Amino acid sequence: MGDFKFIKGNEAAAEAAIRAGCEGFFFYPVTPSSEIGEYMANHLHRTGGVFAQAESEIAAVNMMFGGAATGARVMTGTSGVGYSLMSECISYMAGAEVPAVIVDVMRAGPGLGSLEPTQGDYNQVTKASGHGGHIIPVYAPSNAQEIVNFVHESFGTAERFRTPVVVLYDGYTGQVMESVEFPEGRQEKKPNTWSLDDAPGRKGRVVRSGYAGGIGQHSFELYAKYDDMKEKLQRFEEYQTEDAEIILVGFGIVGRICKSVVDKARDEGLKVGLIRPIMISPFPAKAFAKYKGTKVKFLTIEMSYGQMCHDVALAVGENDNTHFFRDKCGSLPAMSEILNRLRQLKGENS
Amino acid sequence: MKAVYEKTTAFNDLVTGYCPGCGHGIVQRMIGECMDELGISDRLVAILGVGCSSPSWRFMTYDILSVPHGRPGAAASGMKKCDPNKIVYTYQGDGDSGSIGFSETVYPAVRGDNITSIIVNNTVYAMTGGQMAPTTLAGQVTTTSPKGRDVNATGQPLHLPELVASLPGSRYVARVSLHDTAHIRKAKQAIKQAFENQINGVGYSMVEVLSPCPSIWRMKPVDCMERIAREVIREFPLGTFKGA
Structure with a gap:
């Protein structure tokens, strides 16, 4: 103990x-x-x-x-x-x-x-x-x-x-x-x-x-x-990614919030997963490699203008499937706002 | 036969690489002699700033740490705190210590850290090609004071030892010169005193050494020594400002 x-x-x-x-x-x-x-x-x-x-x-x-x-x-x-x-x-x-x-x-x-x-x-x-x-x-x-x-x-x-x-x-x-x-x-x-x-x-x-x-x-x-x-040193956590159509990406406390969002989204029937980089340097590119050329969408959440989203885009191959959610600086992203964006993305899917 | 003068064990067989007539070799040799005489070769660490002496680790045989421009004082304080057994000295030029590293050079004396600071003052930034330094004399021509240093615009030459001597935390502060043999011998005594202070736990010591720079001063080595004796000492008086 x-x-x-x-x-x-x-x-x-x-x-x-x-x-x-x-x-x-x-x-x-x-x-x-x-x-x-x-x-x-x-x-x-x-x-x-x-x-x-x-x-x-x-x-x-x-x-x-x-x-x-x-x-x-x-x-x-x-x-x-x-x-x-x-x-x-x-x-x-x-x-x-x-x-x-x-x-x-x-x-x-x-x-x-x-x-x-x-x-x-x-x-x-x-x-x-x-x-x-x-x-x-x-x-x-x-x-x-x-x-x-x-x-x-x-x-x-x-x-x-x-x-x-x-x-x-x-x-x-x-x-x-x-x-x-x-x-x-x-x-x-x-x-x-x-x-x-x-x-x-x-x-x-x-x-x-x-x-x-x-x-x-x-x-x-x-x-x-x-x-x-x-x-x-490429370290990351994968959560509910096996069958995910949309994968959230967030590090630090945003990753923690996103994990709860995944559970909520799953309750609604949205197939959502999470990749949470545990080490952000070196960037865990291998977490994303298997999604190259697939239809899986990525939604990166950051409390900034957007910085890690570029590493995600590079790792997955930037295309129409990589998205970025820019939270306003100075407050934690609200789960409801991320969920809304996920519903939107799901809508664009079907 | 008795050897009366030997090479210090502080140097290996490489040449120093300094310009002919440079003072650095004399100062570093004297530090090496002190190391031998005080029996501290296993404990001595030189912390080098950035300047002409940065590459001097090549020809020295004891432990050396090379740190950013102006920061040897802070690194020495940190090293001494982590390992009080070390005999730690900083080796810096006048620009490294008095300009970019002013704060990091003065604060060990504010704290009264038990380290030794050796400052080589040649009144210019030599390694970068001869720009104006905080110690450049009034009217002295450098590449960045082409009409001579205008003290109304750039201030008077900085007297770091006098300033440090005024701090309660400093224990021994001196200015010495290399311009003739008698003064070189006095310089050696001051440097040795500064190391003995550290060994004996006396506290912070600083020795500033007035040193020639023939390449940047555009003078013959012998003329450089005359310039120190005639001009430089007038601005920077020699002596012990604090301590025995």
């Missing part, structure tokens, strides 16, 4: 990290993610980890880089505005192949925006975590339990692939309290051959992303890693 707690999503992220074996947490306050840092300030010492509040997100992520370079298990928590500032160093860490976990709790809209639920940072974290064209794994939990599971797991993923890993969710999921079960045990930590660890007598090591003499070979090594990640 694990340990159950009734806890906020953000605090669940912090507690899961402590239990996974997080040794250093570096942080700058930003709503709606600040509870992660507050929880760490109060609890990380329990396991001997270090907490530091930096003077900015730029400093926080570079502190994390410095800690990670020693082989310590490190993390930061932020929101889109902070993630923008961190992107420079995330690129350096991806280039230097240094593991770390970044929890990004999305804010709504560009600029200062607002705090309502949104998914506007999909492209930012999956495609644009800084310059240079790196790919980093991104988990998209849909509830507090998944925040716990994925934060815990992400430390292992980061070390296995030697890369920063993002856990992305919206402010709603971060603020709501839910009952969760914490897994037992830490993420297993294996010895490595790259970090600046304490090993008297070993040869000096260099942790760097700079390849002034020519980056060709290093690029190909990174590409091979991205291929490996694409092979091993």
